[in-house]
Amino acid sequence: MTTTEKTTEKITEGVRVRNAHKAFGPHPVLKGIDLDLAPGTVTVVIGPSGSGKSTLLRTLNHLETLDLGYVSVAGELIGVREHDGRLHELSPRQVRRQRARIGFVAQSFNLFPHLTVAANVAEPLLAHKVAGWDAAYTKAYDLLDRVGLKHRCTDYPRQLSGGQQQRVAIARALALEPDLLLFDEPTSALDPELVGEVLAVIKELARSGRTLVVVSHEIGFARDVADHVVFIDGGVVVEQGPPAQVLDHPQNARTREFLGKVR
Ligand code: ADP
Ligand code: MG
Secondary structure, three states, X not given: OEOOOXXXXXXXXXXXXXXXXXXXXXXXXXXXXXXXXXXXXEEEEEOOOOOOHHHHHHHOOOOOOOOEEEEEEOOEEEEEOOEOOEOOOOOHHXXXXXXXXXXXXXXXXXXXXXOOHHHHHHHHHHHOOOOOHHHHHHHXXXXXXXXXOHHHOOOOHHHOOHHHHHHHHHHHHHOOOOOEXXXXXXXOOOOHHHHHHHHHHHHHHHOOOOEEEEEOOOHHHHHHHOOEEEEEXXXXXXXXXXXXXXXXXXXXXXXXXXXXXXX
């Protein structure tokens, strides 16, 4: 495991989570999560509300730190408190660099309301100084084209539907060409008729060779695109495996009960 400054190495490791523990005050939320997600695969995480799905996703992106255990992405430690008896702390520069390699799409679109659609997508490129103004906007137009919104470049977020705003958020998450893309219930804030267009964009991304982790209750979507399904309940992984196994032949009674409710 290394935390040295390497940016060009071939990614042979995906996401690894070991013995992840996290409590908020006296309330344990993650109670020893272990996960291995191969690079280039699509993982759909399912589980009841409050089971720790968002917290888990946030630890992958430096938005939460673990109390115990560790997380690594592409062979680099992300968050760790105690592991091999030492305290591992990353420099702010390392954190910034790692976060640039991980795209995050939240439930609510979190676009900047005062920036145009194109400016929202160009913003990470300008903020991280990886492109000048011209190159950043050219890239933004390309990305917006990929999510079917090139014609809305000069609009402001409030002029778009929720589904369109979420597609802009996805384009923005792609701006820095992340290896890993995290989606936290990307369609749960949308009107039902807008869910399909966002799932279609994510499905397209699933074919792009990136590693995707999607928290979602869309079981049909999970069956279509997931290589791996993880069912979390009460801060532990109750069951995981290929969709045909977890979704169609769940072994655990809690998985069966949950699937009975969301289907
Ligand atoms: P899920 O995404 O599966 O619904 P979360 O990971 O958001 O679950 O939350 C798990 C539990 O942790 C919930 O009980 C939630 O209230 C609590 N929680 C999440 N974030 C915080 C926080 N920042 N402070 C205190 N409690 C939190
Ligand atoms: Mg959540």
